[in-house]
Every structure is written in structure tokens, then in C-alpha cells.
Amino acid sequence: MLARSLAKSLDCAFNRIQFTPDMLPSDVTGVSIFNQETRKFEFRPGPIMGQIILADEVTAPLQDTGFSAGSDGGAPGTVDGVTIRCQPFMVLATQNPIEYEGTFLSRKPS
Numbered sequence: 001m002l003a004r005s006l007a008k009s010l011d012c013a014f015n016r017i018q019f020t021p022d023m024l025p026s027d028v029t030g031v032s033i034f035n036q037e038t039r040k041f042e043f044r045p046g047p048i049m050g051q052i053i054l055a056d057e058v059t060a061p062l063q064d065t066g067f068s069a070g071s072d073g074g075a076p077g078t079v080d081g082v083t084i085r086c087q088p089f090m091v092l093a094t095q096n097p098i099e100y101e102g103t104f105l106s107r108k109p110s
Contacts, residue, residue, distance in 0.1 A: 003054040010088070013052070016056065017048065019056060027046060031043075031044060052092070
């Protein structure tokens, strides 16, 4: 709620990334998909291509994908030759304790 409210108050684009153990970096950055009608590849941006990003339950293998994105002066990245600049750019993240990595809790541990 904090990230969404911050984005709304700053009139910024808000995206949320729910990290799972089976995610690939392209699930975060985006990917080019072949359009059969136009016979060309079209870039579909991932959720990191926003201004205020909420990264839920960050896992170690994908942590660098999102957090290194803001180090290029407001450019989350270049994928397949497409660069998207987002200023301001901020990632707010939650992280599961290491002992719960790869598990999904339906209730709080006692």
C-alpha cells in the first residue's frame, strides 16, 4: 500500500513483481514476442519498466535483476535494443527469511 500510495502521490507509474522460485529474468525485464500478423518482433516490457516498483518476496537469484536496474541514471534497462527511461525510479522490496526461501506460507509461523 505504501508503494502504490507513493506512486499515486508522485503521479508515477506503479508496477508490482511477485517473485516466485521459478521466475526467469525475462519475467522481470520483458521479452520480444513474434507477431505473426506483422511478421515482426514486438517488445513487451516487464514490470521492472516502471517508476515505482514493489518487489514482493525477493529471491536471491533474481535480486540483481531489479536492484541493478536503477544504477543507469533512470534506465531500468535495455532489452533487445529497447531502452526505457523511467525517472524517478525506485524499488521497494520485501524479502522472505532465508529459512522460508522457496516456500509459500498460508499463515504466520508460530
